[in-house]
Amino acid sequence: MRREEAAPCEGSGSREMSQRKRSKGAAFSQGDDDDDDDFSLSQTQTHSQVQRSLERRSRDEVNRKVSELVQFLLVKDQKKIPIKRVDILKKVIREYKDVYSEIVNQAGRILQQVFGLQLVEIDTKHHIYILTSNLPRVEGENLKRDNQTAKLGLLTIILSFIFMKGNSAKDSAVWEFLRRLRVHPGEKHEVFGDVKKLVTEEFVRQKYLEITPIPLTDPPEFCFQWGPRAAKETSKKDMLNFVAKIQQKEPSFWTSQYNEAEANP
């Protein structure tokens, strides 16, 4: 059951061979902003309004919508695609907008009770959600729910690098670091395919990484940081332990990182 932490760049299993980027399959690609108006949700849906609407709807109809929503969220989560509220409204809720909050609450309850998953809003401005596990993490089991082990190995390396560099790293430093591990961002990698795309697009879309331009740099430079999913699925402590294991040192060797990791495990 243990993930091979020490050899994250290997793993040439056929499953990991193709590192595609699914652009057209990504459900929210159709969720253009101009459609938002049709599916926007009145923020003032009060409890009593929902209650009145619920009385008009049959229990079965609402239950069916709830289970459709649960399935929809699980499918998106399998691909690590963050879920936009506008897509939930458009693809699942449709004419049941009046009981939206009730449907989402019930689906959230089921996800928690049956699947041990929690619906988390990671972007309150654009209403984007991901599912994260509620189960206590088991040592050495971070990021393990996915079976694309090789990709996650690369991700672990990048996340640990960012953490060790003080929670933010310049793009040039990340690429240089990967090059030293013989992962060349410009070339097609045997396992990862287009490494640059994987790192700057897929990991970012999945909310593992955040990449922001550094102002007033020419040519433009970028800053890498942890995305919200990274913080949910792993921890600073695990990353430090990972680095310590590779370097064959005690975690406390890196004083400031050690203190930080101990402060928020």
Place this chain on the structure above:
Amino acid sequence: MAAQMSDAHRRFLQVLMSHGIMEGSEARKLHRCCCEIHKVYYAHDKLDDFITTINIRLQPLFMQIRKGMSEGDGRAHYALVNLAETEITKMASDYAENELELFRKTMDLIILSENGFACSTDILNLADQLKTKKMKKKEAEQVLKIFVEDKWLSERNGEYTLHTRCIMEMEQYILSIYQDTARKCNICHSLAIQSQVCETCGIAMHLPCVAKYFKAQTEPRCPHCNDFWPHEIPGTKQYI
């Protein structure tokens, strides 16, 4: 009386979902591991009861952990399947229109074939005939690769068949859509994609079922019409 669902059950479900499908021995290992992590009662022969506890909670959601046999090697597999036939079945929300059409047409080829396989050339030739939106051969190749990766198809030497997970999930759907052409195995009565067919009466049998059924017989005869069984009998050793 059903046992209460615990975090061990939830963890089992989460890992099963991330794998899509798990072979029996993997699932048994996972069962033990989940019970140990969460310190709940474990008995090695109680996996099916453990799963029943989960299934009771999945039932109102039109989902189920189902046990099925791989047509390739006859081993038991477990997968979480979707029983609802809504527009939000797993595939529909995950693929573009023309990708789904390519999948349906591939499924046609596989089910109408003699042996349950469609060769890649035949599939790729469909790409520029798609009604929804034509595809280049290169694109179609990529889409096939994704279907294999997502465990809807499996590939062997350039030939494609339905993945065990796909058969487990879509059995009812396939039986209703291909009422006249889809075959059921005469031994286990499940849908049979890769099978041997009696040349006299037309009944079908899965290869692992053929192997088991004829194991002790010196002169194989059709279990239905008793005529001589004209195919090579696969060795039982390769099937458990």
